[in-house]
Amino acid sequence: MVGKKILQENPVLVSIAGLCPAVAITTTVANSLVLGVGTIFVMLLTILLSYLLRNIIADQFATGFHIIAAAGFTTVVQLVVDAYFPEVSASLGIFIALIAVNCIVIENVGFARKKILSDALKNGLGIGLGFMLVLLIMGAIREIGGAGTFLGYKILESGPAPNSLLMLVPGGLLVLSALCAFTRWFHLRFGKARKGALHS
Amino acid sequence: MRDIIVIMVSMVLVNNLVLVQGLGICPTIKLSVNARRSAALGSFVGIGMVAATAVTWPIDKYLLKPFDLEYFRILIFVPLVCLVGYLIVKLVYKLIPTFCLGAGCLNSLLMTNCAVVGIALLSVQKDYTYFQAVMGAVGAGVGFALVMVLFAGMRYRIDRTKGIPQVFQGIPVYLVAAAMLSVVLIGFSSVAVGIFA
Secondary structure, X not given: OHHHHHHOOOOOOOOOOOHXXXXXXXXOHHHHHHHHHHHHHHHHHHHHXXXXXXXXXXXXXXXXXXXXXXXXXXXXXXXXXXXXXXHHHHHHHHHOHHHHHOHHHHHHHHHHHOOOHHHHHHHHHHHHHHHHHHHHHHHHHHHHHHHOEEOOEEOOOOOOXXXXXXXXXXXXXXXXXXXXXXXXXXXXXXXXXXXXXXXO | OHHHHHHHHHHHHHOOOOOOOOOOHHHHHHHOXXXXXXXXXXXXXXXXXXXXXXXXXXXXHHHHOOOOOHHHHXXXXXXXXXXXXXXXXXXXXXXXXXXXXOOOHHHHHHOOOHHHHHHHHHHHHOOOOHHHHHHHHHHHHHHHHHHHHHHHHHHHHHHOOOOOOHHHOOHHHHHHHHHHHHHHHHHHHHHHHHHHO
């Protein structure tokens, strides 16, 4: 189930959700890693809390409660990243705070109230890992192409000059577009050709 | 007065939230279907940005900063901005009952939009006065609506273009179009520096 969520129902490439962090800050692999792990952490803990308090919180307040809980766990992530990875925190800026309003988190937490806990956690983990995978791929492409480094280490002594457009938002949009088209090609070529499951 | 103009122009063009800073790309790509609707949605988001900044700036200035509680910003701002967005959604449905958009569309646009929360967080990080912060939010809202309308126009043309490869139809080619628009807006940075320097 987790693997299916990662590949066939990938939140970014197939459902087109959570584009803002994917486009804006995947300029280095370190950024992608911290943001991906932070998102998974916030999502799983919010699902857990929502499950534990499902009988106390009324249905009409559920979304509000999820937002407050996600904001609380995002504060934890912000403080940890500030303390241990100050340079990553500086380059991520407000995007750590925006984990709390990430569409992916808010949309998938709602399941915890209806399903059994293990299913909700597996769903959250699959969605989160799929999100992190896309972030890491984009981060690798943009860091290698835009700065010529990988996780801060220089990989090419000589070769083509780095293209700084890749480090800006247009570069992110182009890389995401290519990944999106590649996923679609992959599904059409090797999948069960379920066109309805792909984005319309 | 001059600083207000500089802040507004830079928020509309040079630091455009959607295409230069990368906030709120999902609603722009998904919801800008035609120009009229995009203008309406964009202006609602603009109103949301102004209201969010107007509410959160005093809280930060008079409640969080004097007591060194800046690390509570996320926990206080995010639910507050969602509440403001919720009230605006209710108000829109009350005032314009015919403005039917399909379930939840306006909710996701105003309540959990990165751009609305983002402008509230950005304007307290810079040392703006209250008036400057609110006018910056007005500029950001105008920039958001501008991008949505421009993008709806591009989408109209793209949807009527033949010869796009099958795998690129739909979202991937919209993303390429957004990248082109983004390059155009980044080009304004040097122009604005020349005018206001």
